[in-house]
Amino acid sequence: MQDGGKKQSFIIVVLVIVLIFGGIGIYLLLSGRKPAQVTEDVPTIGPQRGAIGFVEPTTTVKIGSKEVSKGNFQKVEGGLIYYEEAGTVSTLPLTVDEIAVNCTDQPLATATELDYTQIKKVQVYNSETIIGKIPENEPIVVFAAMVGDALTAHTVALATASCPQ
Structure with missing residues (x-):
């Protein structure tokens, strides 16, 4: 029985260590990635630079x-x-x-x-x-x-x- 208890304790310790290292690995893997930034085009009102009617803001x-x-x-x-x-x-x-x-x-x-x-x-x-x-x-x-x-x-x-x- 004592051998079985030592074996169970050893398995539990190994599983806890694997879970800790696995958690650290997943954290490092996910923290290195940045979520994709969503950009959207903002419509501009009026003529663009180079077009007829465009006025520079400060001249x-x-x-x-x-x-x-x-x-x-x-x-x-x-x-x-x-x-x-x-x-x-x-x-x-x-x-x-x-x-x-x-x-x-x-x-x-x-x-x-x-x-x-x-x-x-x-x-x-x-x-x-x-x-x-x-x-x-x-x-x-x-x-x-x-x-x-x-x-x-x-x-x-x-x-x-x-x-x-």
Whole structure:
């Protein structure tokens, strides 16, 4: 009888161990799977981008901050752009690799916002090749961003008629 009791106890212990390892295995197997996500198409109202009648949600940027300022172009020299803003000459370093020149049909001398829909051409220069491309005293809008610790100009907008060819 004692052999039978030991045998039953051994079988029960083995079954409990198998159940524990089986449960852990099933848990790990199922937790690795993620349920398939159901996606549904949301119908859009109105014309899509590229279609006639589509209107961009925001097409203007306000002029008058450190990042978006305007003035009359003076010169580019030594990696800096100089422009006169309300009687004061402002200077910003230019990005080294690319400076975008946006040619716009918008009159910039009196502009308080720059309208992106009026930009007709974009030309890209670096801090050396842009020298001599912008006429002196031309009204411009300068876009700048923080690069490291310095506010650095990366884009200049000017009238299409004054854009470099």
